[in-house]
Amino acid sequence: MTMFETSQAAPAAPATPPFSTAEMRSYPLGTLVYRAGLMSLEDVNRALSEAADSGRRLGEVLLEYGLPERELTRLLAAQHGQEFVDLTEYPIDPAVAHELPRPAAEMYCALPLARENDCTIVAVPDADNASHLTRLREAMHGPIRLVTAARSDIKDAIERLHEPRGMITQMALAEARADTPTAAVTPVEPEPKTVYRVEVTLASGATLLVAEASDFEYAKSMGMRVIDEAEAGGTVAVGDATIDGRQIVSVDVLGRNGV
DSSP states (O other), X not given: OOOOOOSSOOOOOOSSOOOOHHHHHHSOHHHHHHHTTSSOHHHHHHHHHHHHHHOXXXXXXXXXXXXXXXXXXXXXXXXXXXXXXXXXXXXXXXXXXXXXXXXXXXXXXXXXXXXXXXXXEEEESOTXXXXXXXXXXXXXXXXXXXXXXXXXXXHHHHHHHTSOOHHHHHHHHHHHHHHSOOOOOOOOOOOOOEEEEEEEEETTSOEXXXXXXXXXXXXXXXXXXXXXXXXXTOEEEETTEEEEGGGEEEEEEEEEEOO
């Protein structure tokens, strides 16, 4: 990490980074943030110092210092040569978005955006994540192209697209539920309970069990917590032990019938 000189008052920063695509890949994140006019020189230096002292990622510290997540994601995508999309402006095709079921969309924090010939464009927080590419290609049953978007924007879009639109739609659904006659209760054989396993796959190829649960939503929340911790570079609890989150390449919630 590089500290900047602060002995003189900093000039007004430009609204956009004055760098070419190649330069965006070579300049450090702190430089890009300052030159984009997103934070003052003093705040960038403080964040650099705190990140160096704590061992945390600079991006994580910059967010705490007030850098908007969307702008951080935009700069990181440019640094890594990824295509960035702003989901507040991108014309999402609802029909395409619904091709990925909501549980899978929330698990992988992924949102199909549009069709490009035979390929589906899918937004994720990190378009270079190879495990996401493999899992989402399987879930979408076809070729996909990953693009990078802010995690919070993806979550907001998933919530918005999978909820009933408008008060009239919600009222109609409520009336339909109220008008549905109650079916006669017929004794049936109890179905086997499904047990959901939260498993992680490591870079070594090993698969470890994180937890088991009878409730899918709880298991899904456990899986999403593991993903967040792994992407933050922290440690993840696996049974009575902990592992380095950077070793995790995928997280899966698998259902199986119990006895």
